[in-house]
Amino acid sequence: MNSLKIILAFLLIAFSADTASAQTKEEIAIDSLLQLCDTQINDGNDKGAFYYALKASSLANQYNIQEKMAECYFSLCLLSYNMGLNSESLAYATKGKKASPPGNELTMSKLRLLESAVFWRMGLEKQALKLAYINVATLSQYPDKKGERLNLRNTCELITSIYTKREQHDSVKKYNQIVKSLLFSEPEAEMYNTIADFYSKEAFIVYERSQNIDSALTLFNKSLAIKAKYHHSSLFSEYYYLGKFYSDKNTAKSLEYYLKCVADAEARNINLFDFLDVYLSISELYGKMGDLANEKKYLSLYLKKTQVVNDQHKKSTEYILSAIHEQNQEEQDKLRINQYRILGIAGGSILLLGSVVFFFYRNKQRRQKARFTEKLEEKDLTVEGLNKRVNETFEELVQLAKKNNPQFLVRFQEVYPDFLKKMMMLNEKLTVAELTIVAYHYLGFTTKDIANYTFKALRTVEGVRYRLRKKLHVAPEENFILWIRNYIDSI
Numbered sequence: 001m002n003s004l005k006i007i008l009a010f011l012l013i014a015f016s017a018d019t020a021s022a023q024t025k026e027e028i029a030i031d032s033l034l035q036l037c038d039t040q041i042n043d044g045n046d047k048g049a050f051y052y053a054l055k056a057s058s059l060a061n062q063y064n065i066q067e068k069m070a071e072c073y074f075s076l077c078l079l080s081y082n083m084g085l086n087s088e089s090l091a092y093a094t095k096g097k098k099a100s101p102p103g104n105e106l107t108m109s110k111l112r113l114l115e116s117a118v119f120w121r122m123g124l125e126k127q128a129l130k131l132a133y134i135n136v137a138t139l140s141q142y143p144d145k146k147g148e149r150l151n152l153r154n155t156c157e158l159i160t161s162i163y164t165k166r167e168q169h170d171s172v173k174k175y176n177q178i179v180k181s182l183l184f185s186e187p188e189a190e191m192y193n194t195i196a197d198f199y200s201k202e203a204f205i206v207y208e209r210s211q212n213i214d215s216a217l218t219l220f221n222k223s224l225a226i227k228a229k230y231h232h233s234s235l236f237s238e239y240y241y242l243g244k245f246y247s248d249k250n251t252a253k254s255l256e257y258y259l260k261c262v263a264d265a266e267a268r269n270i271n272l273f274d275f276l277d278v279y280l281s282i283s284e285l286y287g288k289m290g291d292l293a294n295e296k297k298y299l300s301l302y303l304k305k306t307q308v309v310n311d312q313h314k315k316s317t318e319y320i321l322s323a324i325h326e327q328n329q330e331e332q333d334k335l336r337i338n339q340y341r342i343l344g345i346a347g348g349s350i351l352l353l354g355s356v357v358f359f360f361y362r363n364k365q366r367r368q369k370a371r372f373t374e375k376l377e378e379k380d381l382t383v384e385g386l387n388k389r390v391n392e393t394f395e396e397l398v399q400l401a402k403k404n405n406p407q408f409l410v411r412f413q414e415v416y417p418d419f420l421k422k423m424m425m426l427n428e429k430l431t432v433a434e435l436t437i438v439a440y441h442y443l444g445f446t447t448k449d450i451a452n453y454t455f456k457a458l459r460t461v462e463g464v465r466y467r468l469r470k471k472l473h474v475a476p477e478e479n480f481i482l483w484i485r486n487y488i489d490s491i
Helices: 002-018 025-042 046-062 066-082 086-099 105-121 125-139 146-166 169-183 188-210 213-229 236-246 251-267 277-288 292-347 351-402 408-415 419-426 432-442 447-454 458-472 480-488
Strands: none
Touching: 025 046, 025 066, 046 066, 046 292, 066 086, 066 105, 086 105, 105 125, 105 146, 125 146, 146 169, 169 188, 188 213, 188 236, 213 236, 236 251, 236 277, 251 277, 277 292, 277 408, 277 432, 292 419, 351 408, 408 419, 408 432, 419 432, 419 480, 432 447, 432 458, 432 480, 447 458, 458 480
């Protein structure tokens, strides 16, 4: 999902750039809070960013400034998405579209793109593509407007990501060409960093389509060259992509580029939040080379850094959910106060006024019932989507395992974040190869299956499994697959 986060980051920048200058003191106050929100997002502080976005939202609602309300809901939608709060993100997107002034297609398209991103993450690709296609059709009508061009490019990048996952190479080529055309229509000096990132991603697409290493390397060299042209010294993302590219082709080169990525990031104090799998990849490569000390060292670094990120994410998520609950409670309190006022007026009024109040409450109940029904439908959609996402994620892991994909263990750890920690509690000397065998067994693969898919001799896999039983103290009479599942799922 790294590419998707980059898309959404550009979306936030574009949204900020397109807002009109404030004309009232209320709008100035709201803009100041949103600027503080943007600063916190750039610093990676989602908790602080959400605080300022929520304050801005309260002011915009208090003074009923529709345009500012849409901006605030966009920021809240984006931050909820970053925290993995899909339902909350969709709710803010809906509020943003309702608050958006009539005819403001750019704002609507940005909110649609966020909705599309949420649906894709939930595994609802059909709904994600439907919204993305609406964006393409709408934004293509404004080729001379910079904001619309940027959002069209972001939308096409999302569509490209979806089709890449589906391995529909013709569609990937089609939408990637649109992205390229839009990107290179902008001044190079302003977009060189994005262009460099595009070349790196296109290298993967070209290789997957043609298996031509020379063509892919030509694109990687273009990425490095354009950064050199503009004296951009940080190359950690290029090193990361090159390490990933060589991971199944040349172990030594892959390790060299991954280590350069880490060194470059640490030298410039860059947070590798979105690239933590680089430590696990380095550990696995050292394991292949027989360097057990460094294999253990980088596996330990990966576990430590992942735990820090998970703890930060948990605290931010708890704060955001609490803030949302408080905001909803305040809205309910205001509604309740208004109800009491209305009841007081109704109690001291004449029969005609009482009739008016009766009709008012009857209509209100109808609206509340409609809102309640709408929320139930949204909840059903979310539950259905989450169930589908669980099934598709499991199938994704199975397919990665069958293809002996180098990213299998990385993706497995993302889906089951306590897996490595629990295994290391049993025996901290487990190797990456042994952990991979455990992950295969957890998914239900037999020893024979593992031998077939990993291109190893059956006796070799049986030997690894025998050593695992001894290291993990699993009795001979225990079913190894059931034991592994029960132990990992016991958290």
